[in-house]
Amino acid sequence: MVVVDARSGEAISLWNAVHTLGKAQELLCLLANSGLRFAVHAAALPLARIYEQCGVRLGAYEALDDAGFGVPPSGGSGARPPEGGTPNAGRVLICPPTFAQSPQRTAFGPCRLAVATGWAMESSCKYRSGVDAAFPLSDHADFNELIELVRQVRPRRVFTTHGFAAEFAATLRDLSFDAEALVAAEQLTFALGVQPSH
Numbered sequence: 117m118v119v120v121d122a123r124s125g126e127a128i129s130l131w132n133a134v135h136t137l138g139k140a141q142e143l144l145c146l147l148a149n150s151g152l153r154f155a156v157h158a159a160a161l162p163l164a165r166i167y168e169q170c171g172v173r174l175g176a177y178e179a180l181d182d183a184g185f186g187v188p189p190s191g192g193s194g195a196r197p198p199e200g201g202t203p204n205a206g207r208v209l210i211c212p213p214t215f216a217q218s219p220q221r222t223a224f225g226p227c228r229l230a231v232a233t234g235w236a237m238e239s240s241c242k243y244r245s246g247v248d249a250a251f252p253l254s255d256h257a258d259f260n261e262l263i264e265l266v267r268q269v270r271p272r273r274v275f276t277t278h279g280f281a282a283e284f285a286a287t288l289r290d291l292s293f294d295a296e297a298l299v300a301a302e303q304l305t306f307a308l309g310v311q312p313s314h
Contacts, residue, residue, distance in 0.1 A: 140156065141163060141164055141172065141174060142253065142255055144175055144210070145175070148176075152207075153208065154175070154177035154208050155177065155208070155209050155210070156179060157209070157211040157215060159212050177210075178207075180209065229247040229249075230248060230250065230251060232250075233251075233252070234252060234256065236252040263291070266288060266293060271293070273295070276288070276296070277298045281298065282297040
């Protein structure tokens with residue numbers, strides 16, 4: 117699997133289709149004690165720093181510089197490979213979905229692609245995603261987890277969206293939270309300037 121390849125040093129693992137908020141940090145946290153070497157795409161770095169400021173231990177990781185080389189968080193330059201070598205051999209790179217098709221991706225040489233998604237529960241996920249491996253990981257919350265989150269955060273006001281926004285807002289109001297659904301009208305109306313005929 118991808119983790120074995122990453123440890124072998126012969127090829128890198130590129131975790132494709134990892135959201136920069138949520139899954140990137142969850143993967144770092146879950147695998148912090150794995151002994152793997154991680155490099156994280158710049159889009160996920162500011163969010164990783166916020167997780168750490170809130171006390172979440174993400175373990176050791178490096179940033180990917182513009183050329184696609186790992187750079188220690190303290191700065192400096194990433195280790196360049198020997199002539200003909202693979203820039204990030206043995207590293208697990210955590211990148212957003214668009215990265216696999218980016219020009220920066222070509223700097224890596226051979227690699228295996230993996231995706232971390234709730235859709236990995238379906239056996240066809242890795243084929244649909246065009247990856248070598250798919251691992252089930254969802255950063256979505258279910259109904260009870262959302263209720264618990266609101267209880268713990270204790271916001272002054274809650275705006276709900278997506279799915280059952282109106283019903284969820286009503287449930288929160290029943291629990292004494294000031295909640296409002298942000299939903300669009302079911303049907304658009306247009307003023308066409310045409311008078312109905314009699």
